[in-house]
Amino acid sequence: MDLQLSGRVAVVTGASKGIGLAVARTLAEEGAHVVAASRTAPDAKVTHVAVDLMDPQAPERVIARAVEEFGGVDILVNNAGGPPPGVTLPRVGFMAPGDDDWQAMFEFNLFAAVRMIRAAVPVMLGRGGGSIVNISSGSARQPGAMNVDYGAAKAAMNHVSKAVSEEYGPQGVRVNTISPGPVLTDWWTKDGGAADVIAGMAGASKADVIAQVAPGMMKLATGRLVDPQEIADMVALLVSPRSGSTTGADIAVDGGFLKEI
Template structure:
């Protein structure tokens, strides 16, 4: 299926690895001009992608990213707000409401909510000036399934869901579609790296890191598929939402979570 993305300009944040890298590759394969945003360049970015180094904890960074995209390609048609997860220097999971302190909460919201809000604010005038575009915000299943683990992260993603719906309502008439993709646990280095989530949970569960990835985590999260989500599975949904083929889809949320979310 032709996603009609050839020649379109797409900004992807958090593009150096994991979901963001998979999204950048997929959009590039579909012919889009990809502006890949991350603090450092990933060695596996598509050859045609333009890497823009940016720390999205810096409030001025989103405007500079959008300006660079306009300078290089003349505009922006797609924004994928994928940057998120643990703020730089933070290891998750954290268990218990009282575990994160004031600074932890502020950093979590700065990285998972405010960076996306600033990217949206920076790109909207460009998109509306071109007659519209597509914004895809990468949220999390924990946004709608609260619990004592990573409560600050889930709260920030819940707020992102609210922003997505509100912006879709306000700017839909100007041709801007806004949708949300909510992954469950995705098999990225967030899980597998040294000191990552798999090792943290292994210490809590008395299991090996490998067992956590293969069995413990899928069981703990009651994943219907029995395994963690693959980054490409998320990227494929993002690409479809970015495409004009999804022209009547806006204000929607799509779970790509292996059956993690149980509620209607």
Template structure:
């Protein structure tokens, strides 16, 4: 299928690895000029802007680079999120994160996206037919006594997306949200990552957590964690003109984790 994306200009945040890298590479393969915002350079043919999105000035720098290099912005994918730099998740219990933890979580997962949208929208309005995809999480919709601050920040991302779709849809900017479940990225696999934390809690080992324990705990219908490419494929379709009537929607890609209607 031709997604009709060739020649368009996209900004992808958190593009150096995992979901962000898969999104960036998929868009490149579709002929998109990709500006990748991340602290380290991705292994992809993109224009990289080395920024820390915890810096309030970073989004404007990224957008300025896209305009300078390619003349505008058609697509914005707010993928950056998860544990703020220096933070390890999961964290258990409401009392565990303090005020500084809450501020860092919202800074990285919500405010960075808000600032990026604020910087990009004026240029997207000039182009017409633009698209924003925000990456949230199933934890926004299935709260529990784990990662409370993360779930709250991602719930806010959902709400912002709905509001933006109402305001800017009539002006030619579609806004949608993708909510992944547990995705097989280095959040899980790295040393000291989620799999090792859960292994310590459950008395298991890292490989067993990824292959068996985590899918069972989350009741994943597929029996496995989601692959980053599965998220990237959905994002590519959402930003395509072929999804021209899709706005204000949430696409959940979670291996069947969420069961409610």
């Protein structure tokens, strides 16, 4: 199926690894000009802009580079998120994060995306429209005592996404969110990452946490963590003109993590 992405200009944040890298590669393979915003360069055929999205000025620089290189922006994928730099998740319990933790979590998972949208929308409007996909989380709609600050930031992102879709949909800018469940990225697999933290709590090996403990703990119907490529494939479909009537939607790609109707 031709997704009609050839020649379109896509900005992807957090594109150096995990979901972001899979998205950047997939859009490039579909013929898009990809501008990757991340602190380190991705292993992909893209235009890299080295930025720290905790810097409030970074989004303007990223969009300006896309305009300079390719003349505009058609697609924005706000993927950067998760633990802020230097932070290890999970954190268990409402009292675990302090004020600084909450502020850093919202800065990385909400404000960076808000600033990217603010920078990109005027450029998209000048080209007659565009498509924005914000990577959220199943935790936004399934609250719990684990990572409460992260879930709250992603819930706020869902609200912003819906609001922006309502305001700019009539002008041709579509906005959707994807809510992954646990995805097999270095958030889980790196030394000291989530798998190691849960292994210490559960008295299990890291490998067993990834293969059995985590899918069981999160009641994943598929029995496994999500592959980053599965998120990237959904992104590619949502940003495609073939999804032209899909806006304001939240798509769960989560292995059955969310249980409500």
